[in-house]
Amino acid sequence: MTFTIDGQFVWDFWTAYDEARGVHHLFHLHAPTSLGDPELRHRNARIGHAVSADLRTWSRLPDPLPDLLPHRSPPPAGFDDLASWTGCVVRGQGSWWMFITGLARSDDGRVQRIGAATSADLTSWTRGELLLEADPAYYQLSSESWVEEAWRDPWVVRDEYGQWHMYVTARDASGAPGCGVVGHAVSDDLVDWEVQPALSSPTGLFEWLEVISVVRVEGRWVLLFSCLSTEMPMASAGAGGIWSVPVEAPGSPVDVSAAVRITDESLYVGKVVEHLGSAYFMAFRNRGLDAAFVGGITDPVPVTWRPDGRGLMLTSGSAEPVV
Numbered sequence: 001m002t003f004t005i006d007g008q009f010v011w012d013f014w015t016a017y018d019e020a021r022g023v024h025h026l027f028h029l030h031a032p033t034s035l036g037d038p039e040l041r042h043r044n045a046r047i048g049h050a051v052s053a054d055l056r057t058w059s060r061l062p063d064p065l066p067d068l069l070p071h072r073s074p075p076p077a078g079f080d081d082l083a084s085w086t087g088c089v090v091r092g093q094g095s096w097w098m099f100i101t102g103l104a105r106s107d108d109g110r111v112q113r114i115g116a117a118t119s120a121d122l123t124s125w126t127r128g129e130l131l132l133e134a135d136p137a138y139y140q141l142s143s144e145s146w147v148e149e150a151w152r153d154p155w156v157v158r159d160e161y162g163q164w165h166m167y168v169t170a171r172d173a174s175g176a177p178g179c180g181v182v183g184h185a186v187s188d189d190l191v192d193w194e195v196q197p198a199l200s201s202p203t204g205l206f207e208w209l210e211v212i213s214v215v216r217v218e219g220r221w222v223l224l225f226s227c228l229s230t231e232m233p234m235a236s237a238g239a240g241g242i243w244s245v246p247v248e249a250p251g252s253p254v255d256v257s258a259a260v261r262i263t264d265e266s267l268y269v270g271k272v273v274e275h276l277g278s279a280y281f282m283a284f285r286n287r288g289l290d291a292a293f294v295g296g297i298t299d300p301v302p303v304t305w306r307p308d309g310r311g312l313m314l315t316s317g318s319a320e321p322v323v
Contacts, residue, residue: 002285003050003058004296007033009041010048011284012153012211012269013297016089016096018122024273025122026050026058027098028297029086038293043109045083047100049123055275055282055300064098064125065117079113079130081105086153086211086269087114089122090164092190096122099166101152102130110142112152114168116190132166132185135195139183140171151183153211156190159250164190167212167223170198178204178233182212182223182254200254207231209243211269214250217279218305221247222312223254226268242270242283244311260311262303272303272312279303281314 003026004010013028030048031041047065050058065084080102087100096119103109116128134141134151142149155167168183181198200209209225216222228240245259262270267283274280280300288294302315 002296002298003028005030005048005060008048009033009035009038009293009295010297011041011286011295012086013282013284014086014088014271015273015282016091016122017274022053024052024055024275025089026052026297027064027087027089029084038295042085043083043103045085047084047087055273055280061123064119064123065100065127078102079104079115082109085112088155088213090156090158090190092118095120097156097190098125099131099154099156101154107142110147111149114151114154114166132168132193132195134170134183136173138170138173138195138197139181140173140175140179143175146171146175150180150208155211155213157214157250163188163251165214165250166193167199167214169208169210169212169225171208172198172202174202176202176204178202178206180206180208180227180231180256182209182225182256184251186251199252200256203257205232205235205257207233209256213271214247215272215279217272217303217312220305221249221252222272222305223247224262224270224272224312225259226270228265228268238265241265242267244270246309246311258310260306262312262314267298273300275300281312 008030016025029045031044049061049064052058082103085101098117114132117125119125153169164187166185170183172179179202182200184196185193187193229235241264242262243259268286270283281303285294306313
């Protein structure tokens with residue numbers, strides 16, 4: 001049973017687990033299907049919210065960040081007054097933190113920025129302000145040659161020494177074809193962040209690495225990202241999908257050229273979610289057999305390491321692992 005909403009496109013998502021209540025919280029992007037063209041969903045994206053005890057049966061809750069939505073007249077000005085994009089939720093000292101991507105009306109959504117909100121219970125959220133923008137010393141900014149400034153999809157994880165690492169979809173300052181890199185920032189308190197050089201080098205393979213996540217599976221760290229063939233220079237049609245590559249630990253270098261596919265382009269934005277001590281894979285339905293956008297978030301599928309240790313593979317389900 002796929003998570004869908006009548007009258008809404010549903011796509012990118014992230015989760016958080018409330019251990020005290022035994023409840024998974026699903027945060028996802030949505031936009032009205034009345035837009036017609038699914039591509040228009042990106043500039044109309046809002047963050048939705050649902051909860052589940054088993055990752056299969058979901059109950060919708062009100063959107064978590066109503067104060068971030070430009071529904072008032074005139075709409076509030078801010079880094080995310082045009083649209084709210086993908087993020088993550090982590091448990092900090094005394095509160096939960098949601099990091100999100102924002103698009104602003106002031107530059108017609110060309111520049112992506114990262115902000116945050118906080119909550120005591122994962123349900124009632126207090127809006128934060130802009131936290132991070134791309135540093136031109138390391139990352140490509142908006143220009144005539146590449147209008148979209150990629151600095152999005154924050155994923156935050158803590159290392160064994162207590163430092164927080166933020167992974168960001170970004171492009172190398174060179175702007176060369178296939179210069180997608182693993183953007184990086186660090187913080188000691190989730191409030192003050194310092195942008196760092198990328199954790200990977202440009203490979204020429206990917207224009208960007210979307211919706212990065214870094215998790216442990218069976219005691220080993222792995223990084224996941226997504227990229228479609230349309231953003232892979234010289235790749236054949238359909239060669240994209242969801243990718244994974246082993247990493248030593250949070251903040252360690254990433255060898256993007258060693259990444260292997262978990263699924264093809266029928267699914268996108270793959271996430272590993274732990275439930276009852278086991279690792280499961282979830283994604284959104286990207287394309288059907290007619291190549292049209294589908295939408296909706298899949299049920300969990302067991303996931304494990306490939307026998308060669310080069311990345312992850314699904315152990316059951318309709319999406320088969322590919323090299």
